[in-house]
Amino acid sequence: MRMDDHRESDNVEDRRGSSGGGGLRLGGGRLGLGTIAIALVASYFLGLNPLTVLNMLAGGGLPAVEQQAPASRPPADDATAIFVSRVLASTEDTWNAAFREMGRPYREPKLVLFTGVTPTACGTGQSAMGPFYCPGDEKVYIDLAFFDELKQRFKAPGEFAQAYVVAHEVGHHVQHLLGISGQVQRARQQVGEAEANALSVRLELQADCLAGVWGKRTDTMKNVLEPGDLEAALTAASAIGDDRLQQQVQGRIVPESFTHGSSAQRVRWFRRGFDSGDFNQCNSFETKQL
Template sequence: MRMDDYRHSDNIEDRRGSRMSGGGVRLGGGRLGLGTIAIALVASYFLGVNPLTVINMLAGGGMPAIEQQAPAAAPPVDDPTAQFVSKVLASTEDTWNTAFREMGRQYQEPKLVLFSGLTPTACGTGQSAMGPFYCPGDQKVYIDLSFFREMKEKFRAPGEFAQAYVVAHEVGHHVQHLLGISDQVQRARQQAGEKEANALSVRLELQADCLAGVWGKRTDNMANILDPGDLQAALTAAAAIGDDRLQQQAQGRIVPESFTHGSSEQRMRWFKRGFDSGDFNQCNTFNNRPL
């Protein structure tokens, strides 16, 4: 990708200097030591539940909160990956500000939070193990940059445009939130059975993939950022995190009714649809037609 001359976003929060203060996690007014946390981690492994859930039970309830050592700041200039992410976020701001004006709307730019390990969010405690995610409660995208290394080494999806696709996908969820799509889907999911709720999640995620494609096309048209092979890198990344491939790797079998993000083929196809058209209107995954 050719992003060297692109501006940096002002909407980056670097929390990677934060830590668990005092050797424990403060929960509901109390504090748990590292020994208790270790027990909770072991218990969570055998119970198959989130370790924070176990810790919360041991503490008597309450939402975990991380005490930050220092306030969030801009990423250091000698961190090329963080600087790259800042430029990608800036490009999404330019793209979606323009697209929203075309729709007669005003775009509200999200914040992007860089963190390591754990971080507090309006949606609960964010964890690196969750991968990148968007929280509509605070309108922030959260990412541990070690995920990019995992993409390269575990998912065999290297390349800057693959990394940019991940950021653009999460910003796509922000776009869905601003347009009220996410809230509609959430209400429908609450009234649906598990299979139907999963199917709605798939449609939401595939639309975010399509919106990432729209970003890629529009940004390239505006700033000529793509090199030969960049599109394939993004498609490889989309395929690598398809539910079918992840399930096959994790459990040796595929259970389509449990999909929440879409198959590899679907994720590639919807990203490509957005990229080929550059048109938000081509990203309607909720028209009751097969995906």
């Protein structure tokens, strides 16, 4: 991606480096990212809280969130953090313009860089969760080590793949501002597990579509994409489909347990947003065929 001459966002909080390491301290010990990844997978498929799994792996004891240093801007020599800051700035430009088209104000989210664990309005944020959005404080949280996992475990390298991850989480912020995520949460509380999962899938696919809209509009405005960039984002979307993850971890696919959508669905909805550049094409709740 051609982002070297783009502005950085003023909405980045760097909470890294406050505890001298990237692990989560439980039961008097420290867990590395490899163990945390195992806990995430186990919690996802067993329906357990990730902290519970981590606690068992650490040998007991209560989870302790290590104290965070005051938030600050990323250092000037941190290329990945600077890139993420520029991607966030591009989402600000895109969604400010899109919301003006709708006659609505856009409230820019914060993006928090952290390692291990960090406090959020949604509870304790953990690297094991992967990147996530918290509507309670309107912040996107990411441990940049996830990009290494994206490249090594998911075989999805490239800057546009990383940018897609950020844009997807900002897509959840857009859903929050429009009241969509709140409606879905209320609806999920009134139905059974399978129906609730299906609603989550539609929410996630819409966020993929919104990420595609961002990609198209940003490229149209600033010509940021290079050959192979789009393929990198599509590879990332495909790599984190529920069917592929379930096949890798448990050797079988259980569609009714999907919460994010299949690889094909995630690719299709990202492409839908990218090909159209129109957020009105991202209504995943009024279509029968996902």
